[in-house]
Amino acid sequence: MRYVSFEAEGRASYGIGTDRGIFDLGARIGSVIPDLKSYLKASELGLVPSAQANLSADYAVGDIAYLPPITEPGKVICVGLNYEGHRLETGRPKQTYPTLFARFADTLIGHGVAIRRPPVSSDLDYEGELAVVIGRSGFRIPKSEAASYVAGYSCFNDASLRDFQVHTHQFMPGKNFPATGAFGPDMVTPDEVGELDNLKIETRLNGVVVQQAKLEELLFSVEDLIAYISIFTPLSPGDVLITGTPGGVGFKRTPPLFMKPGDVVEVEIDKVGHLRNEIAEELPRG
Structure with missing residues (x-):
């Protein structure tokens, strides 16, 4: 469904x-x-x-x-450095536990809606990711039961302002500009998606493939993430977990490849969907 x-x-x-x-x-x-x-x-x-x-x-x-499939999630929890290729290109050490940060719900936009580049930065980067929507309430969920808490999957583009991301030790500033969290087009139930491991995730910028991986390359699986995150916070229906991006991000290229107004960025995941957004300047606040 x-x-x-x-x-x-x-x-x-x-x-x-x-x-x-x-x-x-x-x-x-x-x-x-x-x-x-x-x-x-x-x-x-x-x-x-x-x-x-x-x-x-x-x-x-x-x-x-x-609209974003979940328009007002109670929690949006993102995972960093969750593919080996991305970890290596950033020079970060191996992690014992998932690297987590929060994205605000009011930054989310739907399929076909413009991702907005703010006037304070031109370092707008793409991050194609698998989104997981929680369907049941749970706290301290065993990994063996975690899959039963998934309501569905979607595509996500965790568009990031890289200069703001490195202003502090925390990722939060670069991850929470308005209209930078593209989410959709829809939420697909697990029975329709089937096993995740062999599914391909691909990001394209202006039709050129810039990221590509199999979901089996996730360092912490969906079940790992649900089990770990639910240790410290209860999960509720409609909460969203963003599982991390593969290697190939723009700010680690030579020269850096950032998105600019007029560009088109797409995230496609086998059996899950095809998310497409144009890039535009940030709208003035009234």
């Missing part, structure tokens, strides 16, 4: 993507279950009936504007 959050006819909604178009769940149950995060919470409690196989299409894909 593919779940999507979107805007259409002047309202925000969510639904199920099918070969025929978008089945609008929000139009049917939005008064009591207003968004996909609420839907996941209700599903955990057994309050949502199983979706039928033959769903009608309320909208063609071309008639909607994509």
